[in-house]
Amino acid sequence: MELKYNNLDRTKAYKKLKKTKPVSLKKVLTSERVKEYVVDAGAGLRYNYAAKAVDDKIIELLSQLAVEQQLVEKYRALLSGDVINTGEKRKVLHHLQRGQLAEDVVHEGVNLREFYVEQHKKAAVFAEKVHNGEIKSQSGKKFDTVVQIGIGGSDLGPRALYYALEQYVMVKKGALPLKAYFISNVDPDDAALVLSQINVDTSLFVLVSKSGTTQETLANAELVSSYLKEKGIAQPKKQMLVVTSKTSPLAKDPDYLESFFIDDFIGGRYSATSPVGGVILSLSLGPDVFSDILDGAHQADRLALESNIRKNAALLDAMIGLYERNVLNYPVTAILPYSQALHRFPAHLQQLDMESNGKSVNRYGEPISYSTGPVIFGEPGTNGQHSFYQLLHQGTDIIPLQFIGFEKSQSGFDMEIDGSSSQEKLNANLAAQIIAFAKGRENNDRNKNFAGERPSSLLTAEQLTPSVLGALLAHYENKVMFQGFAWNINSFDQEGVQLGKILTKTVLSKNPDDKVLDSYAKLLKVY
Numbered sequence: 137m138e139l140k141y142n143n144l145d146r147t148k149a150y151k152k153l154k155k156t157k158p159v160s161l162k163k164v165l166t167s168e169r170v171k172e173y174v175v176d177a178g179a180g181l182r183y184n185y186a187a188k189a190v191d192d193k194i195i196e197l198l199s200q201l202a203v204e205q206q207l208v209e210k211y212r213a214l215l216s217g218d219v220i221n222t223g224e225k226r227k228v229l230h231h232l233q234r235g236q237l238a239e240d241v242v243h244e245g246v247n248l249r250e251f252y253v254e255q256h257k258k259a260a261v262f263a264e265k266v267h268n269g270e271i272k273s274q275s276g277k278k279f280d281t282v283v284q285i286g287i288g289g290s291d292l293g294p295r296a297l298y299y300a301l302e303q304y305v306m307v308k309k310g311a312l313p314l315k316a317y318f319i320s321n322v323d324p325d326d327a328a329l330v331l332s333q334i335n336v337d338t339s340l341f342v343l344v345s346k347s348g349t350t351q352e353t354l355a356n357a358e359l360v361s362s363y364l365k366e367k368g369i370a371q372p373k374k375q376m377l378v379v380t381s382k383t384s385p386l387a388k389d390p391d392y393l394e395s396f397f398i399d400d401f402i403g404g405r406y407s408a409t410s411p412v413g414g415v416i417l418s419l420s421l422g423p424d425v426f427s428d429i430l431d432g433a434h435q436a437d438r439l440a441l442e443s444n445i446r447k448n449a450a451l452l453d454a455m456i457g458l459y460e461r462n463v464l465n466y467p468v469t470a471i472l473p474y475s476q477a478l479h480r481f482p483a484h485l486q487q488l489d490m491e492s493n494g495k496s497v498n499r500y501g502e503p504i505s506y507s508t509g510p511v512i513f514g515e516p517g518t519n520g521q522h523s524f525y526q527l528l529h530q531g532t533d534i535i536p537l538q539f540i541g542f543e544k545s546q547s548g549f550d551m552e553i554d555g556s557s558s559q560e561k562l563n564a565n566l567a568a569q570i571i572a573f574a575k576g577r578e579n580n581d582r583n584k585n586f587a588g589e590r591p592s593s594l595l596t597a598e599q600l601t602p603s604v605l606g607a608l609l610a611h612y613e614n615k616v617m618f619q620g621f622a623w624n625i626n627s628f629d630q631e632g633v634q635l636g637k638i639l640t641k642t643v644l645s646k647n648p649d650d651k652v653l654d655s656y657a658k659l660l661k662v663y
């Protein structure tokens with residue numbers, strides 16, 4: 137099928153959506169709807185949209201929009217290796233890291249699925265050798281710690297996934313194969329704190345940079361190397377692994393203990409299921425756990441091919457999000473996991489969503505006249521309830537909410553206090569919030585009045601397991617992708633991060649040609 141890339145405001149369905157009347161949650165949210173408005177999101181994850189301000193008519197128009205913008209067809213084209221990242225003229229192949237859904241993608245004579253599988257296997261074999269003591273530290277000891285040095289996509293996804301499963305693996309395996317730490321910020325206090333907490337003699341370091349040129353990561357690698365030398369480790373690179381692309385300056389250095397490769401077709405924020413996440417997660421949690429994450433992600437990727445919007449959780453979530461952004465004009469979306477293990481997951485989604493869809497030009501570089509990606513933020517519940525929920529309930533803006541919740545805890549550590557377990561209390565809070573936001577409560581005292589009509593969705597599963605986590609990760613990646621297609625933007629480049637990098641260089645050269653920049657640099661004692 138021939139693909140057409142049209143701006144959102146040129147579609148018929150969008151014009152019809154603009155004319156629809158808002159749906160009242162107080163009227164439509166029934167217990168039947170809670171049971172019916174559910175879609176399988178893969179690996180036991182379910183997307184419940186009963187408390188979203190949509191009805192059958194709006195969903196039908198969202199479905200028409202998805203058809204008109206050829207969203208699933210564009211996803212298929214992406215899977216087949218089309219150059220979807222038009223800005224950088226690149227294929228977009230993160231899905232291929234976790235399984236094949238289209239014909240082989242061959243680039244310059246290389247079957248890329250085979251290349252990705254080979255790198256995953258290499259990471260698994262390496263991790264096993266570290267775990268069984270075949271690969272030891274320079275002083276002949278077994279490694280017990282792994283530290284990732286990377287930033288942005290080379291940090292946020294892997295870090296969020298590690299914390300999401302740390303407890304789960306400790307309970308399942310009795311102990312973590314290796315404990316993981318992360319150094320990302322060029323703020324020297326970040327590295328200092330991590331280094332003060334570990335035994336460097338038994339620590340492996342994973343230097344992760346797709347480009348191999350990121351200032352913060354290279355500075356931290358040097359900082360760590362010199363610290364290791366100070367601590368008597370003669371060859372720091374022999375305790376360091378590299379994850380990078382084959383074309384990066386880091387790829388050529390044979391002194392590192394081992395190197396793992398990705399390619400230009402895996403965007404940083406989409407790289408958690410590549411060796412960027414795979415090396416540290418295989419070392420810290422085990423290759424079996426990483427493989428289950430890939431499996432869950434693949435299940436979600438497969439479901440995202442479904443053309444019926446009511447059976448395609450990522451597509452439905454994407455289109456409801458678009459309706460909230462472009463028709464209801466809500467500028468922010470909150471991610472609220474009722475799971476402490478997901479405490480870094482909103483931070484990952486901030487990059488995933490905002491770096492992908494924070495764009496003002498279409499894929500051809502032409503200005504667009506409608507809103508694109510929302511501001512994303514979030515914190516786990518119930519902590520957030522005691523922090524910013526005041527604004528969510530009674531603030532002047534309506535902020536759509538994305539709840540995430542699980543029936544069971546990961547640890548099983550719990551007891552009944554005042555007639556309920558802590559897990560029951562957690563989920564009672566979650567259920568209560570959904571209703572409080574949707575239905576509100578009238579009070580003659582305006583200060584105590586809850587207007588309600590604040591929409592939310594709920595992603596839920598029995599437990600946060602590796603495969604559920606993989607499905608959750610892929611669900612959001614695919615949601616962001618579908619929204620980008622619908623807005624006709626390129627979700628896979630990030631030119632917006634460049635200007636700051638360029639100006640930083642001019643400051644560090646101690647001679648910026650902008651006088652105001654010079655004043656700020658002096659104020660901050662850069663020179």
Ligand SMILES: O=P(O)(O)OC[C@H]1O[C@H](O)[C@H](O)[C@@H](O)[C@@H]1O
Pocket residue numbers: 287288289290344345346347348349350353404405491630633
């Ligand atoms: O992996 P690297 O090449 O070091 O890149 C790390 C990060 O830095 C860049 O500035 C981009 O904004 C991110 O998308 C990227 O993930």
